[in-house]
Amino acid sequence: MKKQLAFYIDAKRCIGCFTCAMACKNQYHQESGVIWRDVYELKEEIYPHRERAFYSLACNHCENPTCLNVCPVVAYYKREADGVVVHEQDKCIGCGNCIRSCPYGAPRYNPVLKRAEKCSFCWQRLDDDRKPACVLSCPTEALQIVDLAEFDEANAVQYPAGFPRYPSLNPSVRFRLPAMPKMIRRKL
Numbered sequence: 001m002k003k004q005l006a007f008y009i010d011a012k013r014c015i016g017c018f019t020c021a022m023a024c025k026n027q028y029h030q031e032s033g034v035i036w037r038d039v040y041e042l043k044e045e046i047y048p049h050r051e052r053a054f055y056s057l058a059c060n061h062c063e064n065p066t067c068l069n070v071c072p073v074v075a076y077y078k079r080e081a082d083g084v085v086v087h088e089q090d091k092c093i094g095c096g097n098c099i100r101s102c103p104y105g106a107p108r109y110n111p112v113l114k115r116a117e118k119c120s121f122c123w124q125r126l127d128d129d130r131k132p133a134c135v136l137s138c139p140t141e142a143l144q145i146v147d148l149a150e151f152d153e154a155n156a157v158q159y160p161a162g163f164p165r166y167p168s169l170n171p172s173v174r175f176r177l178p179a180m181p182k183m184i185r186r187k188l
């Protein structure tokens with residue numbers, strides 16, 4: 001397998017502090033309402049415990065990105081060297097095809113520029129040997145980058161409960177499931 005970078009989301013460590021999402025917004029001076037990374041609290045049907053659990057999610061830099069396939073002006077490309085999916089905003093005409101087609105809701109519409117945008121995996125920082133802003137900022141190391149060509153964490157899963165399953169896209173993301181409390185205090 002070729003090198004494919006992926007976010008590894010360790011829900012056992014995540015405390016839902018939103019630092020990663022804020023670091024992303026700060027890094028790119030995003031417009032109000034434009035969010036590339038967000039932190040989601042697991043719903044009670046999935047995690048029925050008084051302690052809460054979170055997934056920090058952004059673009060999954062899929063092996064077969066539908067955003068790239070539906071773009072009429074070739075504003076997306078996938079980097080050969082590391083599999084990162086890049087959106088070139090200067091080519092974008094704001095048609096919204098990528099926004100509508102991505103089942104993970106990763107591309108967002110920028111109402112000021114009238115164009116799409118999404119997580120870039122901070123490729124400029126990667127090329128400078130630096131971590132993405134979200135990964136660097138996480139105080140608990142709940143967000144990491146891994147190369148799927150070498151990654152062999154036995155407990156990692158690609159599709160945890162509640163995360164949409166799209167094998168045709170093959171999202172480049174892995175999760176460690178949240179801890180299960182020993183006692184369930186909620187009355188059943």
Ligand code: SF4
Binds near residue numbers: 058062066102171
């Ligand atoms: S998650 Fe969506 S925007 Fe990101 S690469 Fe996959 S299809 Fe494209």
Ligand code: SF4
Binds near residue numbers: 018020
């Ligand atoms: S910064 Fe780390 S601990 Fe905080 S929400 Fe993001 S992933 Fe979770």
